[in-house]
Amino acid sequence: MPAPFATLSDFRALLQALPSADPAATAAAEERNSQLTKPPGALGRLEDMAIWYAGWRGVARPALERPQVIVFAGNHGVAARGVSAFPAEVTVQMVANFRAGGAAINQLARAAGATLSVHELDLDRPTADFTQGPAMTEAEVVAALSVGWHAVDPSSDLLVVGEMGIGNTTPAAAIACALFGGQPGEWTGRGTGVDDRGLSIKTQVVAEGLAANPDRDPLEVLRCLGGREIAAMAGAIAAAHAARIPVILDGFICTAAAATLAMAAEGALDHCIAGHASAEASHRALLSKLGKQPMLELGLRLGEGSGAALAINVLKAAIACHSGMATFAEAGVSGA
Ligand SMILES: O=C(O)c1ccc[n+]([C@@H]2O[C@H](COP(=O)([O-])O)[C@@H](O)[C@H]2O)c1
């Protein structure tokens, strides 16, 4: 089946027409939550998560049984500029590791009871160096959005998108700076662990990329400063929205991908929650620009969807409480 968009302009129009959560299911879940055997609010943000999930699934008492984790891999022209602590060949090597079951995400997806799929995007053809002009042509960014769109299993009931791409904290920083302003240095962090010299090169590369690509339209920002795995994550997040499948966002790169959607269409991330705040310096700031509060903060800075996969367990627990607890009436417990 072809993607429901053939151009960036089609994709933009699609984003404007995405559905909302079901208000009746949200109201019924709120009502149910108010009757469960606990003091009001005593389960804290678990209560909000369960109600949010119920609204998107369209049922007052939902189950979370079929979570899907998708990892997208891409290579970046800017990697040749010395912006990462690791060489670019690690991207394809890690894809082999994902397929062999040896990466952190393999263990974390299994621990969360989630399926895991891996999509590599033209790894032998890195995007163009964005300090010299746009990272991708329109055809390239649309193809990557489309890979992401089709990777989503419509029968899943939760989506985590993650990425693998040596150098990709540089495009993520450039996207954040283009969308939200401020200085390149405020958005640029150490990624896989660059030293001070690497950080200064990286900040310079981000500044050059912003100067070489002046268009601040959010989807043009994705095309000019992004990468294929970043666009694929955006496509998958949009596909999940169209199918009312809730999404847990992962780290800095995933959140930068999501931010392009949020800035392109109001409400585009209403079906998303933030799984964690990564240790990448500006991830918290980016989440706060999107009005998202992270579920976890464990110092992770791995990518691969790892922080979001961990958060699946917390969301499952929130839904288990919401859907499994007795009401005051059922349990014969006196109210306040
Ligand atoms: O998810 C994050 O916040 C995160 C923070 C730092 C690094 N990463 C991962 O590390 C790679 C990018 O780091 P770098 O230094 O090569 O730009 C890429 O494969 C990401 O999955 C991921």
Ligand SMILES: Cc1cc2nc[nH]c2cc1C
């Ligand atoms: C080994 C390694 C694993 C990763 N997983 C995601 N990004 C990564 C970067 C490196 C370097």
